[in-house]
Amino acid sequence: MALHFSPAEFARRRSALQLAMAEQGLDGLLLFQQESMYWLTGYDTFGFCFFQCLVVTADGRAALLTRSADLRQAQHTSNIADIRVWKDGRNADPARDLKALAADLGLAGKRLGVEYEAYGLVAANGKKLEAAFDGFATLTDASNIVTRLRAVKSSEELVYVRKAAELADAADRAALDLIRAGADEGDILAAQHNAIFAGGGDYPGNEFIIGSGVDALLCRYKAGRRRLAANDQITLELAGAYRHYHVAAMRTVVVGEPRPQHLSYHRAAREALLACQEALRPGRTAGDVFAAHARVFDAHGLAGHRLNACGYSLGAKFTPSWMDWPMFYEDNDWVLVPGMVMFAHMILMDSDSETAMCLGRTYLVTENGAEALNLPDLDLQLR
Secondary structure, eight states, X not given: OOOSXXXXXXXXXXXXXXXXXXXTTOSEEEEOOHHHHHHHHOOOOXXXXXXXXXXXXXXXXXXXXXXXXXXXXXXXXXXXXXXXXXXXXTTOXXXXXXXXXXXXXXXXXXXXXXXXXXXXXXXXHHHHHHHHHTTTOEEEEOTTHHHHHHTBOOHHHHHHHHHHHHHHHHHHHHHHHHOXXXXXHHXXXXXXXXXXXXXXXXXXXXXOEEEEGGGGGOSSOOSOOOBOOSSEEEEEEEEEEETTEEEEEEEEEEESSOOHHHHHHHHHHHXXXXXXXXXXXXXXXXXXXXXHHHHHHHHTXXXXXXXXXXXXXXXBOOTTOOOEEEEEXXXXXXXXXXXXXXXXXXXXXXXXXXXXEEEEEEEEEETTEEEEXXXXXXXXXXX
């Protein structure tokens, strides 16, 4: 089996999950998040775009219901012994098959938690799930139970996180080496991905952000490439990914003569990032980090150009997004603890002057505060 963690690590995770289930009075758990399946068993696939579910019982048994295309994937990448296949067909009803599996595990009449907040459980399948289990068992939302456990990384996980940080910095350097007047965004993007794949990395959970000119103000990927002008700006957001663990970085690079706003906005972004770094301490909250970001930008008169969130947790994530919980937004009371890996991004988008300035890097929360994992140089990059 292609497992990336030790048996002891998987046993620790299963025990932690059983304890969390007991605290919530759950007899079983229906896992639909691919991240949960990967964390608990090593199961690695993008087949969650179809109906599949990992059932976990209070006594630690686990059984997977998936499609025939993922049977060998599960056998090869996970420690799941009980793998069952629902058959594709005109009258297929995998929710009914899942009920039969749950019955085999003795879960009839029991209280079952469900990961409703999952890309692997679209609304249509959620309705079928509830219809199939009506009168069979009591379903309750348990979307965050594994998410909270995954938020704190173990020593084995941090090995992969640090490798992802190395890949992120390699991709960042590859991009900076190519950015100049006349450079093609496609070449820059290719160099970033080449650095990560050549270093043994994985596909990221979502597309990299790359945009120059007015597109430097966008916070999402869009199709279409352009060449950099003599005086230009380009915003990059990327993530090194290793064993699906992500470490992200973000920056706006100026080509040619910087505008006055580029200089002043970068000073504010750097100050805000360091304020967030100071707030990333055990016992503080995700909302405290956002407040630090907002306080600095607002003091610089930039409240109208900042966003309503300034970062999020990172870990082993699958498409369509590498963003994880918790997120830095106003009054988020999720308490920070050692072992959390957090990406803080300072984003300023001035639509009036069409000026962008972004700066972000990833941190590990330690007993003594925040450890920067990547992007050691926070200076404004001029090309």
